[in-house]
Amino acid sequence: GDSVTQMEGPVTLSEEAFLTINCTYTATGYPSLFWYVQYPGEGLQLLLKATKADDKGSNKGFEATYRKETTSFHLEKGSVQVSDSAVYFCALFGGWGNKLVFGAGTILRVKS
Amino acid sequence: GAGVSQSPSNKVTEKGKDVELRCDPISGHTALYWYRQRLGQGLEFLIYFQGNSAPDKSGLPSDRFSAERTGESVSTLTIQRTQQEDSAVYLCASSFDRGETQYFGPGTRLLVL
Numbered sequence: 001g002d003s004v005t006q007m008e009g010p011v012t013l014s015e016e017a018f019l020t021i022n023c024t025y026t027a028t029g030y031p032s033l034f035w036y037v038q039y040p041g042e043g044l045q046l047l048l049k050a051t052k053a054d055d056k057g058s059n060k061g062f063e064a065t066y067r068k069e070t071t072s073f074h075l076e077k078g079s080v081q082v083s084d085s086a087v088y089f090c091a092l093f094g095g096w097g098n099k100l101v102f103g104a105g106t107i108l109r110v111k112s
Numbered sequence: 113g114a115g116v117s118q119s120p121s122n123k124v125t126e127k128g129k130d131v132e133l134r135c136d137p138i139s140g141h142t143a144l145y146w147y148r149q150r151l152g153q154g155l156e157f158l159i160y161f162q163g164n165s166a167p168d169k170s171g172l173p174s175d176r177f178s179a180e181r182t183g184e185s186v187s188t189l190t191i192q193r194t195q196q197e198d199s200a201v202y203l204c205a206s207s208f209d210r211g212e213t214q215y216f217g218p219g220t221r222l223l224v225l
Contacts, residue, residue, distance in 0.1 A: 099157035
């Protein structure tokens with residue numbers, strides 16, 4: 001079945017550091033790919049998405065590119081802030097499925 | 113506009129009791145999903161509604177779990193004879209149609225003592 005693997009955390013960075021959170025997937029067909037973020041004490045929010053190969057999703061300085069050849073959707077940000085501290089979930093919606101399939105989540109901690 | 117809402121936000125119950133969790137999706141969204149997030153784990157799919165019917169119930173963990181949706185709007189997830197392993201955050205999401213972006217509610221945190 002479809003699956004998502006993302007790097008284990010926690011990831012601890014200093015403010016203004018470069019962020020990469022790796023995400024790879026296995027899916028039949030052509031899934032849509034998502035990054036969701038869960039800030040402390042809040043619900044799950046859509047951060048960005050991409051629906052086809054080579055698409056780049058971007059929001060709030062975060063970017064991720066849908067790479068079909070490497071089945072990856074890595075999340076990047078050039079300069080993180082303390083306010084980016086949260087749990088980040090990579091997810092896919094498969095072409096033939098009826099649900100989002102989530103990775104285990106990566107905790108990001110940004111220190112000032 | 114209003115987002116997805118869920119109630120109650122927190123529920124503490126005793127083992128063996130029944131609980132009902134409610135989800136109000138975004139108006140006009142035909143697809144509705146329930147997920148479960150146990151402590152320190154990712155999100156598990158439970159059930160998907162398209163309109164008032166549930167074409168995919170494959171994630172319901174046992175026959176103690178059931179859900180319904182009425183009026184192509186509100187959905188209720190019912191857990192009968194709760195067990196301690198049912199303790200989790202139950203999340204509801206809705207989307208305009210199947211395959212469209214899902215928007216999540218704040219969740220109901222269930223604790224079974």
